[in-house]
Amino acid sequence: MLLKYDLHEAARYMGYKHGAEPSEEICELCEVAYNELCKVITPKYIYKEYEFTRTNDGIIIDGTEFKSTKLLNHLKDSNTIILFGATLGVGADTLVRKYSVTDAAMTSIVHCVGASMVENLCDQACEELKNTIKGDHKYRFSPGYGGLDISSQADFFKLLPMTKQMGVTLSENFLMTPTKTVTAFIGVTKE
Amino acid sequence: MRTMNFNEFFNNSILFFDGAMGTELQKNGLKKGELPENLNIHSPEIVARVHKSYLDAGCNIISTNTFGANSLKFHNVNEIVTKAVEITKNAIAESGKEAFVALDMGPLGKLLKPYGDLEFQTAYDLYKEQVIAGANAGADLILIETMGDLYEIKASVLAAKENTDLPVLVSMIFDEKGILLTGADIKTAIITLEGLDVDGIGMNCGLGPDQMLELLKEMQKYSSTPIFVQPNAGLPVSINGVTTYNVTPEEFANKQLQILRNGACALGGCCGTTPDHIKAMIDLCKNQQITKISKKQITAVTSYSKTVIFQDKPIIIGERINPTGKKMLKEALRNKDMDYIYREGVTQADAGADVLDVNVGLPEIDEPTMMQNTVLGLQSILNTPLQIDTSDAVAMEKALRIYNGKPMVNSVNGKEKVMDEVFPLVKKYGGVLVCLTLDENGIPETTEGRIDIAKRIIAKAEEYGITKENLVFDPLCMTVSTNKDNAKITLECIEKLTNVLGVKTVLGVSNVSFGLPNRELLNSAFFTLAMQRGLSAGIINPKSDAMMNAYYSYCALQGLDDNFEQYIANVTDTKSEIKTTDVDLKTAVVKGLKNQAKEQTKLELQTKTPIEIIDGILVPALNEVGKGFEENTIFLPSLLMSAETAGASFEIIKEYMVNSGAKSExxxxxxxxxxxxxxxxxxxxxxxxxxxxxxxxxxxxxxxxxxxxxxxxxxxxxxxxxxxxxxxxxxxxxxxxxxxxxxxxxxxxxxxxxxxxxxxxxxxxxxxxxxxxxxxxxxxxxxxxxxx
CATH class of the missing domain: 3.40.50.280 (Cobalamin-binding domain)
Structure with a gap:
């Protein structure tokens, strides 16, 4: 899978706002960052489809509760739920660390272009998923957002083999390494 | 089979491992969500039943139910492991068959630093606990399996070897391209594991037999150690949320037969394989001939994800991380300014260094600690293999222990005491060792004298079990300014070492010109001559154009540079660095033009004091950019580029002050x-x-x-x-x-x-x-x- 990045999205992560565009020079550096990232990343994604039940303020998957009314609403019409995880691998982090001692501007650029690339990985993977799991797919809903506490990552990891299959691990504070990693719930409405 | 030596058996007969454990336990009563290792305590009969089914299938090695039995998950590791070994031993005894008990250890489930937050030493301690319990309970060997990170493997192998005498087998989980989770390819993994002197190297899980057959061919190219293969029953297929594997026992057996014929020495199964799969495999393969693995004799060093092999093309070893004669580096070492040291590493790697020499010895610093921190820090940002350069045995061992990969080690020489100190370390941790041809009597003046020392070093290394391909000889070069024949003697030595002793060579090139003007001229000419006579690796400054021009030209002329790619890239690089001087320092900082800023700073220093430059130019420039940032006309990357440019300018000023002895405010x-x-x-x-x-x-x-x-x-x-x-x-x-x-x-x-x-x-x-x-x-x- 050839990953791309979105220059506008990356620029937004870098702090460009009020319609400001990055200069030609910064755009070139984004290209450099992208090319270097392409050499070191090892993109992977995994997923697993589950049945789920609803509670008053969340959902239960295989005996595990995820509390968030926003998630509950998000899954209003869904019949099943896909647990999804994607990562660029450890190479992106090493590249960021390398630049952090030599070039602060590039550190920030690699970081932001990488963030855009992991989003692109998710987008492409989710398109592929639509071919394997039939039905109407909702947009990704991630632990740590929408009132779903970040600590739910621990339960998420019990239901999806993030560590064994992708080498993604959780710290005590529920942060993921490699850092360019996304976990998400995707609701599926069957026809 | 207790009287039978495992390694002897492994090298002469086909070893048959068991198949999947988790799913078999579930079939026999393990409840969903329950940790399998707990069964050893409360339902040993379930575990025994699974072992028996594999013994009935004909396995001669049975893995204990201890895959995740570590203190991150259990408070009673000793009890779980002890019971597990007992259950396995009893199952074997009751079956009346002969089989080895393998203490099974899997990954800890947490990533080690620098990727994750687990300390190397903590990982070591976690494995140590399992190893000691397993060995005390009577395991015959240690099987470390489904490993995806070389560093974690190193922690587990050291734990196994330092706390038992049992054979150690290591099995890894590769993706279909043959890459581990933390980036090592097959070549890197094998060379590193052989450095750690493991008894068997294998792969399991993740892939089916078809994919593993392809990877096996790659393993064969590098491994001199017996290889074992335990595939899944094909690739997983998810049907209604349930993971299944589709390869039937007959298909599995046929594919494993092919794998055996392609050079594997031992077979087994992983996820999705059942006693039926294993029985079909053993029935088909048990009367086959085993192909003994050949010795490969490769001289190679690795990092956690990169291998450098000493072949026809000379290797560049970057010499810049060495305080001798470098005021700025000395200052950085004293102030523990690690970033300065790391930058020296990055710029050398970018300039084309294949390996980086790391020498941090200064009388007034704690060298072992500094060496350890430098190695850890460099490895967290670069995958260039390192050369650990120290005469302090404590620093050497500390660095070798935490190094991720198989490093170069600099150095040993013909002195008995030094050999007795260094050889055991290299044997234990692995490494390619630089051998200096000097001894108690100094450096012999003749070629013959130096070759004699080399021979003695080779013989002594062999006594320690270190083979010739892990030794690289430095015949030493004295300056021609004291004896006009010095360069000639060294060149002769390189040729003899290469052609007569058949060993690889290395040389600190720049000594040759000591005491003479325009040293780069002599150094680069000498470097070319040395490469022509067979030099395998040069310890040089890769940031020197003269040296790298000599190197790229040599490679181009010797047919060592396909399509002249490196040569042309090097020429283009030089061109783009043409200096423009039409931008003043303030503009250079505002626009983030690093090279111009450096040049302009040097010019400014001819007429202004450091303070005048800082307060009069750099700070106002930064303020201008900072104001733009606050007003949303300039954004973060540009702000940082300006800051970095000012930083490059500061660096020049600092160097000037260090060299002139001025104190900075x-x-x-x-x-x-x-x-x-x-x-x-x-x-x-x-x-x-x-x-x-x-x-x-x-x-x-x-x-x-x-x-x-x-x-x-x-x-x-x-x-x-x-x-x-x-x-x-x-x-x-x-x-x-x-x-x-x-x-x-x-x-x-x-x-x-x-x-x-x-x-x-x-x-x-x-x-x-x-x-x-x-x-x-x-x-x-x-x-x-x-x-x-």
């Missing part, structure tokens, strides 16, 4: 850190760059730092202003605790905080004195604070 010392539990440090690093380039002295403690450590350091360094960063809501409490402790210790200390989740109000409620909404704000705070 300090604006104020600030300690910064990302708080405990938080591993995000990009924001903090940006703050650091800006503060430093505004002339503040910054002590950066890094990320995930405990309140206690911050308080201790602040007190020790007499700090008045601390900057703390936190990105997550979950780590703000740890920021609050840090502030409380700092204030309790010293009520005068001021704290500024920043990070995505903080606001002005929030910062106040947790007791911070200042809130910096971005990096520029932290500069303003510091300026105000120290102006008081």
């Amino acid at each position: 300090e604006k104020g010392k600030i300690l910064i850190a990302t708080v405990e539990g938080d591993i995000h440090d990009i924001g903090k690093n940006i703050v650091k760059v800006l503060l430093e380039n505004y002339g503040f002295s910054v002590i950066d403690m890094g990320k995930d730092i405990t309140p206690e450590a911050i308080v201790e350091r602040a007190e020790k360094e007499n700090i008045k202003l601390v900057g703390l960063s936190a990105l997550m809501t979950t780590t703000v409490p740890s920021m609050e605790r840090t502030i409380r402790l700092l204030k309790a210790k010293n009520s005068q200390i001021a704290v500024m905080v920043g990070g995505a989740v903080l606001t002005e109000d929030y910062a106040k409620t947790i007791g911070a004195d200042f809130y910096g909404k971005d990096a520029m704000a932290s500069v303003r705070i510091a300026e105000k604070f120290f102006a008081k």
